[in-house]
Amino acid sequence: MITTPKRLIVAITGATGAAYGVRLLQVLRETPDIETHLVVSDAGLLNLQQELDMNRTQLEALAHIAHHVRDIGATIASGSFQSYGMVVAPCSMRTLAAVAHGL
Helix, strand or coil, X not given: CCCCCEEEEEEECCCCCHHHHXXXXXXXXXXXXXXXXXXXXXXXXHHHHHHHCCCXXXXXXXXXXXXXXXXXXXXXXXXXXXXXXXXXXXXXXXXHHHHHCCC
């Protein structure tokens, strides 16, 4: 019997605490029924470099699929993309407000 993995979107923003997003990706990478889709903001990438001395390539290697933040044609940008959910970690207050108000 073939099972489809659960797709989970992981977003990393410019808030401090890049380690939370990285650790989540590390744990999910070892979870057999989860397929991770990563998107990281420009500020998130800067924090990643400053806080963890990691670059984009190293981060993207932790995810199953990586999407560029400006790719409006990415599968995760479509309303028909079915996912198990989305985690924003770390999440800046600006991003939290945007999500809460549907912006």
